[in-house]
Amino acid sequence: MAEIEVDALTRAQAKAELAHLADVLGKANAAYYQKDAPFLSDAEYDRLKRRNMAIEARFPDLKRADSPTDRIGAPPSAGFAKVRHKIPMMSLADVFTDEEIYAFDARVRKFLNFAPDAPLDYTAEPKIDGLSLSIRYEGGKLVQAATRGDGSVGEDVTANARMIPDIPQTLVDAPDILEVRGEVYMPDAAFAELNKTQAAKGLKPFANPRNAAAGSLRQLDPQVTRERPLKFFAYAWGELSEPLADTQLGAIHHLARLGFPTNTHNALCNGPAEMLQHYRQIETERALLGYDIDGVVYKVNDLALQKRLGFRATTPRWAIAHKFPAELATTLLEDIEIQVGRTGALSPVAKLKPITIGGVVVSSATLHNEDYIAGRDSHGNPIRDGRDIRIGDWVIVYRAGDVIPKIKDVLLDRRPPDAVPYQFPHKCPVCGSDAVREPGESVRRCTGGIICPAQQVEKMKHFVSRAAFDIEGLGAKQVEMFYKDGWIREPADIFTLEDRFGHGVQQLKNREGWGEKSAQKLFAAIRAARHVPLNRLIFALGIRHVGETASLMLARFYGSWQNFHTAMEQARDHDGPAWQALMGIDGVGEVMAASLVDYFHEEKTRAALERLVAHLDIQNVEAPHVAGSPVSGKTVVFTGTLEHMTRAEAKARAEALGAKVSGSVSGHTDIVVAGPKAGSKLKKARELGVKVLSEKEWLALIG
Ligand code: IVH
Numbered sequence: 001m002a003e004i005e006v007d008a009l010t011r012a013q014a015k016a017e018l019a020h021l022a023d024v025l026g027k028a029n030a031a032y033y034q035k036d037a038p039f040l041s042d043a044e045y046d047r048l049k050r051r052n053m054a055i056e057a058r059f060p061d062l063k064r065a066d067s068p069t070d071r072i073g074a075p076p077s078a079g080f081a082k083v084r085h086k087i088p089m090m091s092l093a094d095v096f097t098d099e100e101i102y103a104f105d106a107r108v109r110k111f112l113n114f115a116p117d118a119p120l121d122y123t124a125e126p127k128i129d130g131l132s133l134s135i136r137y138e139g140g141k142l143v144q145a146a147t148r149g150d151g152s153v154g155e156d157v158t159a160n161a162r163m164i165p166d167i168p169q170t171l172v173d174a175p176d177i178l179e180v181r182g183e184v185y186m187p188d189a190a191f192a193e194l195n196k197t198q199a200a201k202g203l204k205p206f207a208n209p210r211n212a213a214a215g216s217l218r219q220l221d222p223q224v225t226r227e228r229p230l231k232f233f234a235y236a237w238g239e240l241s242e243p244l245a246d247t248q249l250g251a252i253h254h255l256a257r258l259g260f261p262t263n264t265h266n267a268l269c270n271g272p273a274e275m276l277q278h279y280r281q282i283e284t285e286r287a288l289l290g291y292d293i294d295g296v297v298y299k300v301n302d303l304a305l306q307k308r309l310g311f312r313a314t315t316p317r318w319a320i321a322h323k324f325p326a327e328l329a330t331t332l333l334e335d336i337e338i339q340v341g342r343t344g345a346l347s348p349v350a351k352l353k354p355i356t357i358g359g360v361v362v363s364s365a366t367l368h369n370e371d372y373i374a375g376r377d378s379h380g381n382p383i384r385d386g387r388d389i390r391i392g393d394w395v396i397v398y399r400a401g402d403v404i405p406k407i408k409d410v411l412l413d414r415r416p417p418d419a420v421p422y423q424f425p426h427k428c429p430v431c432g433s434d435a436v437r438e439p440g441e442s443v444r445r446c447t448g449g450i451i452c453p454a455q456q457v458e459k460m461k462h463f464v465s466r467a468a469f470d471i472e473g474l475g476a477k478q479v480e481m482f483y484k485d486g487w488i489r490e491p492a493d494i495f496t497l498e499d500r501f502g503h504g505v506q507q508l509k510n511r512e513g514w515g516e517k518s519a520q521k522l523f524a525a526i527r528a529a530r531h532v533p534l535n536r537l538i539f540a541l542g543i544r545h546v547g548e549t550a551s552l553m554l555a556r557f558y559g560s561w562q563n564f565h566t567a568m569e570q571a572r573d574h575d576g577p578a579w580q581a582l583m584g585i586d587g588v589g590e591v592m593a594a595s596l597v598d599y600f601h602e603e604k605t606r607a608a609l610e611r612l613v614a615h616l617d618i619q620n621v622e623a624p625h626v627a628g629s630p631v632s633g634k635t636v637v638f639t640g641t642l643e644h645m646t647r648a649e650a651k652a653r654a655e656a657l658g659a660k661v662s663g664s665v666s667g668h669t670d671i672v673v674a675g676p677k678a679g680s681k682l683k684k685a686r687e688l689g690v691k692v693l694s695e696k697e698w699l700a701l702i703g
Helices: 011-034 042-058 098-112 188-200 209-217 222-227 248-257 273-289 303-309 369-373 453-463 476-484 505-511 518-530 534-540 550-556 563-568 577-586 590-601 603-613 647-656 680-688 695-702
Strands: 083-085 121-128 130-139 140-147 154-157 176-186 231-242 267-270 293-300 318-322 328-340 346-357 360-366 395-400 406-410 531-533 618-620 634-640 658-663 670-676 692-693
Touching: 011 042, 098 273, 098 293, 098 303, 098 647, 121 176, 121 231, 121 273, 121 318, 130 209, 130 231, 130 563, 140 154, 140 692, 154 346, 176 209, 176 248, 188 209, 231 248, 267 273, 273 293, 293 303, 303 647, 318 658, 328 360, 346 369, 346 395, 360 395, 360 406, 406 534, 453 476, 453 618, 505 518, 518 531, 531 534, 534 550, 534 563, 534 618, 550 563, 550 692, 563 577, 563 590, 577 590, 590 603, 634 647, 647 658, 670 680, 670 695
Parallel strands: 531 618, 634 658, 634 670, 670 692
Antiparallel strands: 083 154, 121 267, 121 293, 130 140, 130 176, 176 231, 293 318, 328 346, 328 395, 346 360, 395 406
């Protein structure tokens, strides 16, 4: 049925449609939040929600008690309701060295086409070691607070945030819509006090103030949060109905005037030399601050420039985190264990005499690869002055942030006289196949492929992981157990589990740790997981070099499984358009493209893939629709010299407007933007009858 213009709706029609929309959006919410199996695209969901609001605006008295307008998330099966951030909460790229700060500044200047000596201000702000929170105010009233979650969807912790005295409940003279973002943290003294109380109650102490802050905010009972002394610093924002200021520092001052605590050590620096000076200054004051910081964040101060710089997939181009050096500790290397990953890579892991670093007990650390153990890098140059690492050695271990601990060095003066150089295995420790190292590669891989149990299990663990199929009740542990029992050998088997056992529940419920209810729940989760968005499927396949972001880019570019699959088969021909198109996707280079093509060419994986896909309902993925953008969803190619901005900025802007930027012209291209000196691409566009614009015409089009 064609949709009637909101202005033309009768009362009866409006009433019926509001009921219908409440039903559809309610189901969509449940599918999205509880089953992680959305059936509406984000764009369609937003459109229906807007239509619902428009109808309510025209007939305010028809607004339903269960209006979708008032609901942001639906309570998930357990725990907190989920909140979809209107503007994603990004994270920051971490760097550790002065050179990387100079490189950051150089990248920013290159993107903006600024001379190396042109003045360019950055803020330097302490990087508070807590957890980020987004607090939404409407009409000056706190209406919602959400954790970062995965950046797109966080948890609704409104009731708990209201218990933090630093966070104002009402604001005076604030923008009508204001999302304030910042860090919830626990001061050191309060942390020590809390751990004393925990101990007195016989409870486990928190490892560090950050864990204590996170544990205290993510409490189902807000009264517990109230008793925990949490504090807050504001340093960023999300949705705004009007700008706060022209500069980062101005915006922070505005937030301070509105009543938010802001950090007193924020500074303005002109260029990297001043930034580094400020970093050293803060480093010396660190111990006296009374709360944990783990580095300094630099941000381009001018908000117009921030806007021009924009974002990469998960991090802004206009900011970077300069972390403090990681904490070190010395301990005994008791053993070296070889783990076999899903791609067959043999990864050496150091088994350490347990030691506490930064409040966390560390008992293993990565050793990277055989060269690293032997004391050389991938080019054969010495690292650690060529000192190798042996079982029985005393080693210096460090931990930076939440990442896997690493080994920095080895203490030769404590080496036992009988220690021998480590012999890296040339056979897979799990299946016994040869483990070979291809020329130019730093890792040694098991050649067992599909016959290697370690690879099979690891592939399936990846398949069910959070960013992939994310099946509730089927984690790494269960996969291992089911594999051992011979219940599942490949991903497709997961979807036949219930049928194969006829009474799958009966079989499962007699297993240790399983009851009728949990078994039923697992099968329901597996059934729901059949509806999978294309990007998650691509990521789940575990194709080498194809990570989460690349999977999303691929899904957005190809849209449907059919398109993607056909294109990957056709891309074998490196002279053909399919390969060209693949290589033109942002973030896809030769190595990833070749890996994709190999994957879809390999006989065994093809057969396994066919078995898997037969069980799935693969949902198309659309490039994010940008409302009001004339180029949303269009494929654009830039060629020739651009005169008004750098190529990188042109590409970033087009992408921010929802366009796909490709490196090659094909029948799928919508617009070619051609500057002076355009050559073969322009010619091809003319041949294919693709719309060609000058840079000026393009700028006029996008405004
Ligand atoms: S800005 C788009 N500023 O660090 C940029 N983050 O690694 C958003 N953090 O998730 C972040 N102090 O939890 C920013 N002054 C500061 C910060 C800060 C701490 C945390 C924050 C963020 C993480 C990124």
